[in-house]
Amino acid sequence: MTDVRTIDIEAVTKRFGPVAAVNALSFQVQPGRVTGFLGPNGAGKTTTLRMLLGLVRPSQGRATFGGVPYSELVSPLRTVGAALEAASFHPGRTARNHLRVAATASGIARSRVDEVLGLVGLAEFADRRVGGYSLGMRQRLGLAFALLGDPGVLVLDEPINGLDPEGIKWIRSLLRALASEGRTVLVSSHLLSEVQQSVDDVVIIARGELVHSGTLASLSAGDSVSVLVDAPDRSALGDALAAAGYAVTRARSGLIVAGVEAEEVGRTAFEAGIPLSSLQRQSSGLEDTFLHLVEGNR
Numbered sequence: 001m002t003d004v005r006t007i008d009i010e011a012v013t014k015r016f017g018p019v020a021a022v023n024a025l026s027f028q029v030q031p032g033r034v035t036g037f038l039g040p041n042g043a044g045k046t047t048t049l050r051m052l053l054g055l056v057r058p059s060q061g062r063a064t065f066g067g068v069p070y071s072e073l074v075s076p077l078r079t080v081g082a083a084l085e086a087a088s089f090h091p092g093r094t095a096r097n098h099l100r101v102a103a104t105a106s107g108i109a110r111s112r113v114d115e116v117l118g119l120v121g122l123a124e125f126a127d128r129r130v131g132g133y134s135l136g137m138r139q140r141l142g143l144a145f146a147l148l149g150d151p152g153v154l155v156l157d158e159p160i161n162g163l164d165p166e167g168i169k170w171i172r173s174l175l176r177a178l179a180s181e182g183r184t185v186l187v188s189s190h191l192l193s194e195v196q197q198s199v200d201d202v203v204i205i206a207r208g209e210l211v212h213s214g215t216l217a218s219l220s221a222g223d224s225v226s227v228l229v230d231a232p233d234r235s236a237l238g239d240a241l242a243a244a245g246y247a248v249t250r251a252r253s254g255l256i257v258a259g260v261e262a263e264e265v266g267r268t269a270f271e272a273g274i275p276l277s278s279l280q281r282q283s284s285g286l287e288d289t290f291l292h293l294v295e296g297n298r
């Protein structure tokens, strides 16, 4: 493995005409960890990755690998492996042929071609034309390209897209293994649930702007607890809870009391002499927190 570097996005803005696809975005991606780059469709993930890989010029700011822009890396293929969405391969050529051409062009040993084909599980399909590949197989080929130069940094745009459940399990353990070897691994997705099991850190953007950056655990700190409660006399219950100082919202199936545990709500109702018909603790999961973060930015 060569040249492990951080990924540094520093106050990057990209405007397409009047639209700011990415706006004053800053974050850093550390080696030895898998980082999920998350945001809904159109949030600006692909544009950010394209700026990082020197395919689009930022309107402002810098996107670099440890301070060095992609275009100035001495041996880019050996430093950064990238698989962007919709990678296009010539349909009439085989996977092995595609990889051999790329290896020769970059002075990479031919033996590495078979190694990466094995790593991505394409060895037995290596001599088939890519035109007949499924989306999942094309994703694997994209990954083989990314790994060809044994790079210390991996930038993968929606790598899980198109994989079947077995493929998803496989890529999760591959990402983990790559990070545990000390590499810097950045993986984009529009679904937190898709990458939740494989990432250590998350960078979440919406509308081109950063909404959260930190460990996956820091995201769960935003989980909120509430209680859904109901009584035959709902309005008396609402009055009693409000009098006790709780924030109460009326819902169709009862009253939602924010930021408390069920015991407290039950006790308040008991002390006010109000029989309950239901009492249920509700906890928002990570996906809810994620959606709340990205929707809060709309």
Ligand SMILES: Nc1ncnc2c1ncn2[C@@H]1O[C@H](COP(=O)(O)OP(=O)(O)OP(=O)(O)O)[C@@H](O)[C@H]1O
Pocket: 016, 019, 020, 021, 039, 040, 041, 042, 043, 044, 045, 046, 047, 048, 190
């Ligand atoms: N070449 C371009 N010209 C004009 N607008 C663009 C261009 N590329 C992207 N955009 C706009 O920039 C915004 C961000 O797009 P981008 O593809 O980076 O988002 P994304 O987060 O990768 O979304 P997706 O998950 O759908 O790929 C969108 O509003 C998109 O329409």
